Amino acid sequence: HEPLSTVILALLVHRFFQKYEPQSPGICAFLPLILPAMVSGAFMQGASSILGSLSRVYAIFYTSLILSVVLYRLSPLHPLARYPGPVLARISKLWFAHLNWQGKQHVHYRNLHKKYGDVVRVGPNEIMLSDISVIEPLLGPGGWGKANHWHARALHAPVVPLSAVNDHVEHARRRRTWMRGFSPAALKDYEEIVNKRVVQLTEALSARKSVDLARLFGDFTHDVMNDMAFGGGVEMLRDGDLTGHWPLIESGMKAFALIGHLPWLARFMMLVPGSKNDLDNMRKACFERAILRKKKGTKQKDLFYYLSDELGAEKEEIPFEIVVNDGDLVVVAGSDTAKTVLSSLFFYLLSNPEKIAKLREEIDRFYPPGELLSSRCFQEMSYLDACINETLRLSPAVPSGSQRDVGPNPDPSKGRTFGSYYFPEGTVVGIHTFTLHRDPRNFSPFTDEFWPERWLIAQSSMELPSSIPKADFVHNTAAFIPFSCGPANCIGKPLAILELRMAAVSILQNLDVRFEDGYARTWEDEWKDHFVLMTGKLPVVFSNRR
Numbered sequence: 060h061e062p063l064s065t066v067i068l069a070l071l072v073h074r075f076f077q078k079y080e081p082q083s084p085g086i087c088a089f090l091p092l093i094l095p096a097m098v099s100g101a102f103m104q105g106a107s108s109i110l111g112s113l114s115r116v117y118a119i120f121y122t123s124l125i126l127s128v129v130l131y132r133l134s135p136l137h138p139l140a141r142y143p144g145p146v147l148a149r150i151s152k153l154w155f156a157h158l159n160w161q162g163k164q165h166v167h168y169r170n171l172h173k174k175y176g177d178v179v180r181v182g183p184n185e186i187m188l189s190d191i192s193v194i195e196p197l198l199g200p201g202g203w204g205k206a207n208h209w210h211a212r213a214l215h216a217p218v219v220p221l222s223a224v225n226d227h228v229e230h231a232r233r234r235r236t237w238m239r240g241f242s243p244a245a246l247k248d249y250e251e252i253v254n255k256r257v258v259q260l261t262e263a264l265s266a267r268k269s270v271d272l273a274r275l276f277g278d279f280t281h282d283v284m285n286d287m288a289f290g291g292g293v294e295m296l297r298d299g300d301l302t303g304h305w306p307l308i309e310s311g312m313k314a315f316a317l318i319g320h321l322p323w324l325a326r327f328m329m330l331v332p333g334s335k336n337d338l339d340n341m342r343k344a345c346f347e348r349a350i351l352r353k354k355k356g357t358k359q360k361d362l363f364y365y366l367s368d369e370l371g372a373e374k375e376e377i378p379f380e381i382v383v384n385d386g387d388l389v390v391v392a393g394s395d396t397a398k399t400v401l402s403s404l405f406f407y408l409l410s411n412p413e414k415i416a417k418l419r420e421e422i423d424r425f426y427p428p429g430e431l432l433s434s435r436c437f438q439e440m441s442y443l444d445a446c447i448n449e450t451l452r453l454s455p456a457v458p459s460g461s462q463r464d465v466g467p468n469p470d471p472s473k474g475r476t477f478g479s480y481y482f483p484e485g486t487v488v489g490i491h492t493f494t495l496h497r498d499p500r501n502f503s504p505f506t507d508e509f510w511p512e513r514w515l516i517a518q519s520s521m522e523l524p525s526s527i528p529k530a531d532f533v534h535n536t537a538a539f540i541p542f543s544c545g546p547a548n549c550i551g552k553p554l555a556i557l558e559l560r561m562a563a564v565s566i567l568q569n570l571d572v573r574f575e576d577g578y579a580r581t582w583e584d585e586w587k588d589h590f591v592l593m594t595g596k597l598p599v600v601f602s603n604r605r
């Protein structure tokens with residue numbers, strides 16, 4: 060009976076994992092690793108056959124288990140069987156985890172949408188969409204909560220960060236302090252903080268002449284976010300990366316993205332001695348900065364002022380752990396993202412001399428050289444906004460979007476249906492921002508090119524060139540979601556836009572800039588989608604404007 064019992068055991072283990080999706084490393088290790096050994100023990104006939112019996116049972120067990128998993132996932136019985144997708148993706152998420160590790164998943168997702176259409180099964184239980192009709196039901200009010208992947212990414216933290224809160228009510232409660240921190244009045248107060256760093260950045264660029272602009276923009280956005288979250292304490296623009304922050308972010312983002320495919324892996328990673336050290340050190344540094352900021356008091360209203368509720372608007376005191384956690388999130392969510400977009404903006408501008416000249420002309424009109432910078436004229440600078448939007452379209456900092464989990468239905472057997480799609484409870488669903496933004500059905504012509512004029516034509520503040528037939532012009536802002544949308548969208552959007560506008564205006568107001576000789580302009584090819592779009596170097600040469 061040994062082979063038959065082993066096959067049955069394998070089928071039961073598959074069924075157990077399928078139904079309960081256990082996350083505990085103990086259970087995950089016990090069932091497939093230890094249980095077969097126990098079966099083998101039960102059938103063992105003598106000490107001489109220990110090895111033979113063990114290897115036979117394990118071979119039968121794993122062959123049956125793998126066959127059962129693969130056949131079920133490929134079979135018409137699987138609830139997602141109706142959706143097309145590559146065989147490897149339907150069998151296991153390991154394939155996408157591998158693609159993700161190489162950094163090219165944004166391109167792969169786009170190619171899959173080209174091949175299979177708007178809905179693609181990208182994992183055994185995961186769907187990626189490029190259909191704008193699902194944006195509102197998925198991300199809008201009443202949409203679905205953050206997928207388990209978000210939670211798994213935050214296992215190391217003593218409190219769940221806002222970005223990982225799945226429950227709508229709890230998420231809205233936690234987001235209240237953030238909303239106050241991003242009100243228009245609060246934003247006005249931040250201008251001085253951002254401007255101080257913009258002046259420092261512009262001076263640093265003019266002094267260095269030749270520079271990796273992407274790196275310097277990273278130092279800039281990182282300093283700004285630390286000013287906002289903890290009232291300062293980090294001086295990357297002045298001192299460089301003394302603490303090894305950038306290598307840590309790079310490896311951290313890679314792991315962060317990997318967990319986005321294999322959330323169960325996070326619990327195993329936590330068991331590896333030392334695996335949390337870097338994150339713990341980062342938290343400790345944030346904690347120390349938060350204590351200092353609290354002691355210093357509020358001379359200038361920053362985000363800390365709102366996130367720690369110095370305003371006194373909440374009924375209950377906000378636990379200090381949450382304040383530190385939120386500050387940490389500001390730094391992590393706000394630095395790399397803004398760095399990527401700002402760097403891409405300069406790449407596209409420098410690649411298109413007539414566009415940079417046009418933007419310069421607008422900047423000179425509103426902020427002639429010598430004029431002090433403020434947000435006074437930003438609303439009127441339509442070409443600047445067109446350039447920023449066009450950059451966010453081509454280079455969305457979170458290209459593969461943010462996963463959601465199909466939440467429970469009062470009748471669990473029903474899953475969720477909208478339009479022509481049906482997703483069973485527990486399906487992980489994403490909307491692929493990069494594909495939407497580069498889909499000719501949404502933005503045409505010159506879909507893959509930097510053409511800021513499309514935004515002006517769409518607002519009727521510019522004529523469509525006569526060479527382009529009216530029917531060929533498509534501009535679908537419903538498909539433009541670089542900051543995601545709905546009640547869990549990017550709350551930092553207004554601050555990011557302020558940073559982008561201020562930095563671009565200040566640099567072009569004061570400096571001339573060009574690519575370093577010999578730069579191969581491989582910017583887009585070097586992108587790596589590790590959840591946030593990580594970039595290569597952007598070698599440029601600056602000179603003071605004459």
Ligand code: HEM
Pocket residue numbers: 198221222223234388389392393394396397400455456457460461541542543544546547548549550551552554555
């Ligand atoms: C150009 C720069 C930025 C881009 C493109 C961007 C994009 C995004 C995206 C796509 C999300 C996921 C939203 C979702 O799950 O639906 C997000 C979340 C978030 N972002 Fe940004 N972001 C940027 C800058 C910032 C900045 C400067 C901050 C500063 C505080 C920030 C703070 C956050 C936070 C706290 C969340 C989580 C929101 C929540 O779960 O309620 N981001 N961002």
